Amino acid sequence: MSGQKLHPTSRRQRWIFLISMISLIGFVVLAALVKRQGLETFDMAIITTVQAWEQPLITDIAIGLSFIGSIGPVIVLCLIVIAVLYWVLGHRVEILLLIVVVFGSSILNVILKWVFQRARPDIHRLIEITGYSYPSGHSMAAFSFYSVLAYLLWRHIDSRAGRGALISISVVMILGIGLSRVYLGVHYPSDILGGYLAACAWLGFLVRSYEKRMGKRANPEDVNESETA
Template sequence: MNLKIQLTWAFFISLLSAISFGAIALLVTDHKVVQFDKVIISFVQGLETPLLTSIMKFFTFLGGGFPVVVVTLIILFFLYKVLHHRSELILFISVVIGSVILNETLKLIFKRARPVLHRIIDANGFSFPSGHSMAAFSLYGVVAFLLWRHISTALGRSALIVISIIMIMAIGISRIYLGVHYPSDVLGGFLASGSWLAISIWYYQRYQERRYEDMKILEELR
């Protein structure tokens, strides 16, 4: 795909995600998502079984602090030592750390209390947007973007996308199932991270384009 088209798409997705997040945030603030949350919570928690609870706890664990740190360190090592791509390293760190800062900032702005109807696990802090959802979307989204270009087969790329989507969705749904987030928290988290990830990719691609153009100019001057 042409780089200019990629840049346009990245900017458009970032803008659309930001606008959609703003719409969700307004609905949350005005308490106009109560029925939406109630219907989805009723459906998701209505599926409760001992086995499914164990699975959901596992995915919530994967979206928590320690596993995210471990995955992050593995990816950092792979980018730096194996691929020797320092610019990709900077993008990865910026997306992951930026997502954490953005989530904490948004939580302090909206200060939404967590649901209390049916808690399977305990959780502290504010509810909107979901930190687990934002972390999962940012982490597995940027990993999919970075690894895509290093996978040559259609099957490998398809597997990468499917695994990334499964991880993101499973972690988000687990937060609803376990009773620690409203569905609108999870949706808001996906949209906020989607906007941050897309604008980060846009900036990264712009940087790569300018770097390539500068190198061409230097070669012409020699």
């Protein structure tokens, strides 16, 4: 019995669970350091480095990325993806996963900000914004949306180049939106990192639950593997 190999789906679910738990623990540790103001040196070193890049073109790019990561554009992008999933790919349950991941992440962010009530940095702001700082709502929204988008579209792309492009675009958008908030002076780097960790834990929990509920139907590649074995 101990020599049995795990089904690919079960093995992936274990990895998803592990990553989700590591992200959750990382968020808790980071939050404790934020509460104790133990990240000032870390935050200031990165802020100083990033804001030293300031020039008009980079500022325009940062403002654009920050806009894309705000709630309005995220809703529009979600509606576009929902339309593609429903009318082009013929999916239904995947739409529910997208909605719960993205909009659940936004609700979770509001709750976490209320819990920690961290004031925004007031060093060198290029835009003005109100509200609490930790964790970053933009970084949580970007991580949730682009990660779940990559997850849902991955199995519909056959070529390595296409899959590589999908992952590359997702990573660039996630990091770019997060970095833009530091550059614009409205978030500490630890806010961004906290947002990524919280979103990763949230996403991992939902994806694992989704795969367990859907079974092999959520993983047609695994079905093919089992049929050819």
